Amino acid sequence: MKTVLIKEDILSRNNERARDVRALLQKKKIFYVNLMSSPGAGKTTLLTRLIPALGDPLRVGVIEADIDSDRDAVAVERATGARTIQMHTGGACHITCQMSLEALEALGTDGLDVIFLENIGNLVCPAEFDTGANMNLVLLSVPEGDDKPLKYPLMFEVASAVAVTKLDVAPIFDFDRARAEKNVRLRNPDARVFFLCAKTGEGVAELAEAIRAGIRDAKR
Amino acid sequence: MKTVLIKEDILSRNNERARDVRALLQKKKIFYVNLMSSPGAGKTTLLTRLIPALGDPLRVGVIEADIDSDRDAVAVERATGARTIQMHTGGACHITCQMSLEALEALGTDGLDVIFLENIGNLVCPAEFDTGANMNLVLLSVPEGDDKPLKYPLMFEVASAVAVTKLDVAPIFDFDRARAEKNVRLRNPDARVFFLCAKTGEGVAELAEAIRAGIRDAKR
Numbered sequence: 537m538k539t540v541l542i543k544e545d546i547l548s549r550n551n552e553r554a555r556d557v558r559a560l561l562q563k564k565k566i567f568y569v570n571l572m573s574s575p576g577a578g579k580t581t582l583l584t585r586l587i588p589a590l591g592d593p594l595r596v597g598v599i600e601a602d603i604d605s606d607r608d609a610v611a612v613e614r615a616t617g618a619r620t621i622q623m624h625t626g627g628a629c630h631i632t633c634q635m636s637l638e639a640l641e642a643l644g645t646d647g648l649d650v651i652f653l654e655n656i657g658n659l660v661c662p663a664e665f666d667t668g669a670n671m672n673l674v675l676l677s678v679p680e681g682d683d684k685p686l687k688y689p690l691m692f693e694v695a696s697a698v699a700v701t702k703l704d705v706a707p708i709f710d711f712d713r714a715r716a717e718k719n720v721r722l723r724n725p726d727a728r729v730f731f732l733c734a735k736t737g738e739g740v741a742e743l744a745e746a747i748r749a750g751i752r753d754a755k756r
Numbered sequence: 757m758k759t760v761l762i763k764e765d766i767l768s769r770n771n772e773r774a775r776d777v778r779a780l781l782q783k784k785k786i787f788y789v790n791l792m793s794s795p796g797a798g799k800t801t802l803l804t805r806l807i808p809a810l811g812d813p814l815r816v817g818v819i820e821a822d823i824d825s826d827r828d829a830v831a832v833e834r835a836t837g838a839r840t841i842q843m844h845t846g847g848a849c850h851i852t853c854q855m856s857l858e859a860l861e862a863l864g865t866d867g868l869d870v871i872f873l874e875n876i877g878n879l880v881c882p883a884e885f886d887t888g889a890n891m892n893l894v895l896l897s898v899p900e901g902d903d904k905p906l907k908y909p910l911m912f913e914v915a916s917a918v919a920v921t922k923l924d925v926a927p928i929f930d931f932d933r934a935r936a937e938k939n940v941r942l943r944n945p946d947a948r949v950f951f952l953c954a955k956t957g958e959g960v961a962e963l964a965e966a967i968r969a970g971i972r973d974a975k976r
Contacts, residue, residue: 575794575879575908576900603880605906627910629849629880657907658880659795660823660849679899679922680796686825687877688795690847702899705928 546632550665553633557640557668567650567754568640569747570631570667572691573675574684575657578701578734580608582675583652584615585734589744590650594751597651599623599639601631608654618652619643630661633668650751659684663691671696671750674727678702678709682716685723692723699743703733766852770885773853777888780860787870787974788860789967790851790887792911793895794904795877798921798954800828802895803872804835805954809964810870814971817871819843819859821851828874838872839863850881853888870971879904883911891916891970894947898922898929902936905943912943919963923953 561568571579580600587596596618600609602625609622623639625631631639636653643651653669655662674695676684679702685692692698698720706713717729728746732739781788791799800820807816816838820829822845829842843859845851851859856873863871873889875882894915896904899922905912912918918940926933937949948966952959 574796574877574900575904576897602907604909605903607903607906629878656880657794658849658878660876660878661881677796677899679897679925680794683825683827684795686827687822689824705899705925708925708928 554666554668567751568669570669577675577677581734587616597648636667659688678711685719697728699730774886774888787971788889790889797895797897801954807836817868819873856887879908898931905939917948919950
């Protein structure tokens, strides 16, 4: 009982903080994207392909969240030249909006058009915490299986868009695109579904166009 | 501050409960294995191959934990004939020892030699909660990448054994066995590392032998 109350308290404070983040983004006309997925679904690799595909003269920021290690921040910065910071969560399984706000301040938002937050690899907990992002981009990698929306409902319910990644190995893993899309729709009739492969570049342009549309909306 | 205290309280109560589970298992001479991994790493598929590989006349029980859906319990029961129950966590991202104990009671432990608990697919939170199991078997699937022990330290620290799964696709994913083993060892010098593919059966016999050794120890 105690635990539930504390959790509700945390979530209600988190939602208040999310309003602060949205106010900041609106003032600075920045589009903020929260990438969520299982470990190893390809968030970092997707960023290294997606950011160049956005095209000039966009100015991009990246916040890499990890429990430990700075491998992802190094990889993204090297591949894209985007302004990048590494955030360590000290064991935490998700990013709260307070952490999101502190990371935005540490990154520095001046002059940026779009910021990507790479959340902790976890298909459960990050879905519970609004980071203040304009778009929740959920990755589902082909090797995980097309049934994951059935088993991790909340993550797909909070998704603004779903990117099915590692599409090149779909034949090997007996992954059914239509079934995956149907399972996403069961949880979320409105989410756009992209099918792509960051390694070959297939489908990355369509996702980049959706991000550019978001950036244009944020400028209005 | 409040949150941390509550969490410590939960963990200390959890550890007390783990002693209850261990006492029950010791009395009944049952070996209890807790399978943990990312979503889609192959826990269910491994069980469908591992249980038959254990050989007769072992009597096997399976507890399938999921946030939603009973797909896994149906699949395991159909493939192996093991006594199986489905546990729903109602959104929870891990199995507490209280849940573990209730599931053992619901399954019925009489006459069983070994029980497998398939934990929630999550490489973070389940590591924090002792389920009372004799063995923490952590799966790392090849498509996730050989760097995961660097990024999810606690899960590999609490592992008794690590099973690298989906080994057949290692060449496609540029997965380095030696590097994976080295990264596991950085977190945990004592964990045994198995390399296997449930689809082809490669390496499953070695893991089955390790489980049989645990069952023999539990009988003493």
